[in-house]
Amino acid sequence: MAASTRTSLSRSEALGLLTLSGASLAVLANTFHDDGEPLIASLALSLLAFALCYAMIRWLGPRFIAAGFSGRDMSKASRPLLPECMGAVCAAVYLLTVIIFIPFPFYKDIVAATSGGGNRDVVLQAESVNQGRFLHRFPHNKMLQPNHYSAPGQLASYLSAIISLQTIALLGIGDDLFDIRWRHKWWIPGLASIPLLVVYFVDFDVTSVVIPIQLQPYLGELFDLGGFYYLYMACVAMFCPQSINMLAGINGIEVSQCLVIALLLAFNDCLYLLTPYPHPATDSHLFSLYLLLPWIGVSAALLRHNWFPARVFVGDTYCYFSGMVFAVVGILGHFSKTLGLLLIPQIFNFLYSVPQVFGLVPCPRHRLPRFNARTGLLEPSTTPWSPDRQPAPLVGRLLKLLASLRLLDVTLDPEDQSFTESSNFTILNLWLVWRGPLRENRLAWEVTMLQLVVGLFGLFVRHKLALLVFKEDNWGTPTLT
Amino acid sequence: MAASTRTSLSRSEALGLLTLSGASLAVLANTFHDDGEPLIASLALSLLAFALCYAMIRWLGPRFIAAGFSGRDMSKASRPLLPECMGAVCAAVYLLTVIIFIPFPFYKDIVAATSGGGNRDVVLQAESVNQGRFLHRFPHNKMLQPNHYSAPGQLASYLSAIISLQTIALLGIGDDLFDIRWRHKWWIPGLASIPLLVVYFVDFDVTSVVIPIQLQPYLGELFDLGGFYYLYMACVAMFCPQSINMLAGINGIEVSQCLVIALLLAFNDCLYLLTPYPHPATDSHLFSLYLLLPWIGVSAALLRHNWFPARVFVGDTYCYFSGMVFAVVGILGHFSKTLGLLLIPQIFNFLYSVPQVFGLVPCPRHRLPRFNARTGLLEPSTTPWSPDRQPAPLVGRLLKLLASLRLLDVTLDPEDQSFTESSNFTILNLWLVWRGPLRENRLAWEVTMLQLVVGLFGLFVRHKLALLVFKEDNWGTPTLT
Numbered sequence: 001m002a003a004s005t006r007t008s009l010s011r012s013e014a015l016g017l018l019t020l021s022g023a024s025l026a027v028l029a030n031t032f033h034d035d036g037e038p039l040i041a042s043l044a045l046s047l048l049a050f051a052l053c054y055a056m057i058r059w060l061g062p063r064f065i066a067a068g069f070s071g072r073d074m075s076k077a078s079r080p081l082l083p084e085c086m087g088a089v090c091a092a093v094y095l096l097t098v099i100i101f102i103p104f105p106f107y108k109d110i111v112a113a114t115s116g117g118g119n120r121d122v123v124l125q126a127e128s129v130n131q132g133r134f135l136h137r138f139p140h141n142k143m144l145q146p147n148h149y150s151a152p153g154q155l156a157s158y159l160s161a162i163i164s165l166q167t168i169a170l171l172g173i174g175d176d177l178f179d180i181r182w183r184h185k186w187w188i189p190g191l192a193s194i195p196l197l198v199v200y201f202v203d204f205d206v207t208s209v210v211i212p213i214q215l216q217p218y219l220g221e222l223f224d225l226g227g228f229y230y231l232y233m234a235c236v237a238m239f240c241p242q243s244i245n246m247l248a249g250i251n252g253i254e255v256s257q258c259l260v261i262a263l264l265l266a267f268n269d270c271l272y273l274l275t276p277y278p279h280p281a282t283d284s285h286l287f288s289l290y291l292l293l294p295w296i297g298v299s300a301a302l303l304r305h306n307w308f309p310a311r312v313f314v315g316d317t318y319c320y321f322s323g324m325v326f327a328v329v330g331i332l333g334h335f336s337k338t339l340g341l342l343l344i345p346q347i348f349n350f351l352y353s354v355p356q357v358f359g360l361v362p363c364p365r366h367r368l369p370r371f372n373a374r375t376g377l378l379e380p381s382t383t384p385w386s387p388d389r390q391p392a393p394l395v396g397r398l399l400k401l402l403a404s405l406r407l408l409d410v411t412l413d414p415e416d417q418s419f420t421e422s423s424n425f426t427i428l429n430l431w432l433v434w435r436g437p438l439r440e441n442r443l444a445w446e447v448t449m450l451q452l453v454v455g456l457f458g459l460f461v462r463h464k465l466a467l468l469v470f471k472e473d474n475w476g477t478p479t480l481t
Numbered sequence: 482m483a484a485s486t487r488t489s490l491s492r493s494e495a496l497g498l499l500t501l502s503g504a505s506l507a508v509l510a511n512t513f514h515d516d517g518e519p520l521i522a523s524l525a526l527s528l529l530a531f532a533l534c535y536a537m538i539r540w541l542g543p544r545f546i547a548a549g550f551s552g553r554d555m556s557k558a559s560r561p562l563l564p565e566c567m568g569a570v571c572a573a574v575y576l577l578t579v580i581i582f583i584p585f586p587f588y589k590d591i592v593a594a595t596s597g598g599g600n601r602d603v604v605l606q607a608e609s610v611n612q613g614r615f616l617h618r619f620p621h622n623k624m625l626q627p628n629h630y631s632a633p634g635q636l637a638s639y640l641s642a643i644i645s646l647q648t649i650a651l652l653g654i655g656d657d658l659f660d661i662r663w664r665h666k667w668w669i670p671g672l673a674s675i676p677l678l679v680v681y682f683v684d685f686d687v688t689s690v691v692i693p694i695q696l697q698p699y700l701g702e703l704f705d706l707g708g709f710y711y712l713y714m715a716c717v718a719m720f721c722p723q724s725i726n727m728l729a730g731i732n733g734i735e736v737s738q739c740l741v742i743a744l745l746l747a748f749n750d751c752l753y754l755l756t757p758y759p760h761p762a763t764d765s766h767l768f769s770l771y772l773l774l775p776w777i778g779v780s781a782a783l784l785r786h787n788w789f790p791a792r793v794f795v796g797d798t799y800c801y802f803s804g805m806v807f808a809v810v811g812i813l814g815h816f817s818k819t820l821g822l823l824l825i826p827q828i829f830n831f832l833y834s835v836p837q838v839f840g841l842v843p844c845p846r847h848r849l850p851r852f853n854a855r856t857g858l859l860e861p862s863t864t865p866w867s868p869d870r871q872p873a874p875l876v877g878r879l880l881k882l883l884a885s886l887r888l889l890d891v892t893l894d895p896e897d898q899s900f901t902e903s904s905n906f907t908i909l910n911l912w913l914v915w916r917g918p919l920r921e922n923r924l925a926w927e928v929t930m931l932q933l934v935v936g937l938f939g940l941f942v943r944h945k946l947a948l949l950v951f952k953e954d955n956w957g958t959p960t961l962t
Contacts, residue, residue, distance in 0.1 A: 159640035
């Protein structure tokens with residue numbers, strides 16, 4: 001075990017976490033009554049989740065190494081052995097949090113609505129069923145009222161989100177244990193999206209999309225995608241986890257990108273809560289906040305341990321799970337297009353990777369930037385080309401084109417102009433091609449800032465420019481920023 | 482890897498499974514329409530689950546061994562290395578099955594009832610919300626109609642059951658990976674019961690129990706247990722998995738006992754479906770069947786591979802998961818007392834184990850019966866007593882009392898009457914004390930039959946004698962057998 005790995009909390013850490021937990025518990029205790037504010041409860045629980053996750057990651061490190069979950073940090077001179085898969089701790093704490101949170105938004109609103117699988121021992125009088133007990137079945141008045149989340153269908157959605165997230169956690173752990181082949185990995189999040197899609201099918205089954213104004217004369221205002229809508233949702237659920245998993249390889253980058261995306265999504269959600277009047281989309285965005293805030297909490301705790309110099313690794317489980325959190329809120333909140341705008345770096349990274357993913361260019365097992373032990377800086381990692389193994393003519397021209405656009409580092413043999421090596425197709429390597437060798441934390445920081453800037457621009461596009469192609473922002477107040 | 486482990490299906494097996502799957506799919510395709518019968522769909526899906534699980538256990542054996550999930554069968558002369566933890570495959574197939582099943586009982590009954598988190602892109606007209614779309618919010622008429630399962634609260638219950646089962650699967654795998662200490666293991670199913678209890682709290686929060694007639698003058702007809710009812714449910718959820726995990730150690734016994742319990746529970750459920758008129762408890766028992774049938778399917782597949790001579794081991798995950806299935810149906814179906822009657826062998830085994838569990842008698846790590854390689858038979862395993870480590874006086878008297886009641890094998894030193902060894906406190910060892918050395922499959926068969934006979938007697942007590950202490954059977958027709 002690496003000597004540098006601390007396995008207990010320092011006194012100031014312990015004190016800080018205890019204070020935070022105590023304050024959160026106090027807030028929580030005050031929140032749970034009839035007119036309690038679920039959003040405050042969610043915030044308090046998220047802080048609790050941060051504290052618990054922070055401590056557990058520290059404590060469980062040695063157990064993870066003992067159980068075989070460990071890996072060496074290749075981008076350090078000493079190549080320390082670090083606990084791997086700590087994202088599983090985040091996932092566990094997160095799941096516990098969102099489960100415990102259930103009563104805060106959903107309690108009592110639904111009691112009168114159920115036919116009572118409850119208390120079968122007492123034989124119900126059939127008359128009472130259709131009379132007294134079931135009169136105020138739903139709190140209709142709450143339906144368009146913000147900050148309350150009430151209909152039973154939304155409880156079912158919330159539960160289906162938990163099931164999908166648990167499934168991705170199970171499959172992510174399975175992946176880490178059984179070393180599933182890359183091709184098969186693609187299907188893992190698809191499998192995990194089934195619960196979500198099934199409950200969506202049972203609960204809503206709304207499969208129409210709004211058509212841009214310019215196309216409305218031809219296609220009408222709404223277009224029913226039918227089964228394709230489910231395919232679309234499954235694709236969103238498959239893309240998010242994989243694309244986050246692809247933007248990985250240096251300390252902190254997996255967590256920091258997720259944290260930025262989650263914060264931007266939460267910011268976008270908050271915009272809908274601040275509308276001066278109740279808005280139909282408010283519930284969706286509250287739903288989204290309830291699922292995002294605890295994830296921000298546990299991710300922040302993980303980032304503290306995973307940021308350069310990392311003392312733990314996050315594992316595939318974290319990337320899968322995080323992507324699934326985004327997919328779930330995007331799908332159930334019906335803002336998957338907005339989500340797409342926040343994932344532009346990931347989408348670019350995926351498209352940029354295509355030549356290696358589809359085998360046009362050889363793809364080594366790891367494409368993380370190369371650590372130069374002499375300078376202590378990261379440089380773009382490369383794929384070597386031997387004289388007897390050159391790219392196909394068309395691929396060769398593509399590589400040269402990319403090199404001339406500064407989208408690739410290509411080294412040619414000065415004698416016969418054959419390829420010697422080309423940089424790997426990831427956004428991290430590309431950034432190093434542009435900016436030159438960087439320290440690991442500097443690279444992580446710059447790419448995180450890139451994510452933030454692109455995401456903020458995406459939200460600006462979403463709320464300012466979307467009105468050019470759609471008749472109305474579902475926000476309802478196009479003038480509010 | 483053991484040479485005896487086949488890793489592919491034989492031709493007749495493949496043909497049989499394909500035929501079974503084809504037939505099930507055909508039935509399924511016919512079942513999914515508006516008036517489809519969910520119970521038939523559940524049966525068909527359970528057969529599919531059997532086929533899938535059967536094949537996957539065969540295929541995945543080597544992968545499990547490669548991933549480190551393996552163990553030696555100590556009760557065979559050759560001590561073959563077998564894949565361990567195959568219960569995880571059952572759990573995965575089961576979870577997939579119950580998730581895919583969701584639309585069959587729940588589709589369309591709930592669509593009109595939701596306030597539509599659906600289609601946020603289309604701004605709903607507030608008027609339409611309270612008028613057309615939501616008029617027939619619930620299919621009230623179905624509420625007391627058998628074979629339909631409709632209220633949204635029941636979908637939430639079903640989903641919470643899935644979450645609890647997924648949690649126990651996650652924790653079971655965690656247990657197998659991290660080798661959690663025995664004392665901490667007790668809390669695992671308690672943790673997994675949280676989702677169930679939380680949704681129960683949100684959905685029903687009915688915490689009254691019916692008081693036996695004899696006590697009604699003092700306590701009233703109903704007694705509200707309040708928070709203690711949740712404690713009771715958590716205890717049921719903790720006891721079931723642990724008690725099944727304790728009755729283990731020989732080929733097939735874990736699965737065969739679970740299969741018997743599941744079949745008896747399903748039999749009990751069927752009694753409620755056969756009542757000549759709709760009964761309030763029918764829905765609970767349909768709910769129970771929907772969760773039990775797939776479990777019977779995957780357990781039967783596992784038993785074929787785990788029965789003597791075993792080619793796979795089931796792992797703690799199977800026992801935990803199975804116990805949780807029973808706890809979930811017992812709690813949500815409100816027949817936890819009936820469940821208790823079916824678990825009498827497990828309860829006896831637990832009580833019988835108390836001297837070793839609480840350390841009055843030393844408890845070796847494994848208490849499974851001892852294999853006598855010379856005879857090929859199993860004999861009671863024993864705890865040795867050395868002359869300098871004798872039981873406390875009171876414990877010694879207890880051991881002698883049990884021995885005189887033929888509830889223990891005790892060997893005394895002929896010279897000074899000190900203890901040399903005593904048999905371990907498990908029902909399997911006790912059975913061997915009574916019946917003498919047995920072949921492994923014979924022992925498993927006899928204990929399984931014991932489970933069946935005791936369970937049938939339990940059901941008889943439940944339906945015939947319960948009327949002596951309760952005013953009415955919730956069955957409604959005390960004369961029907």
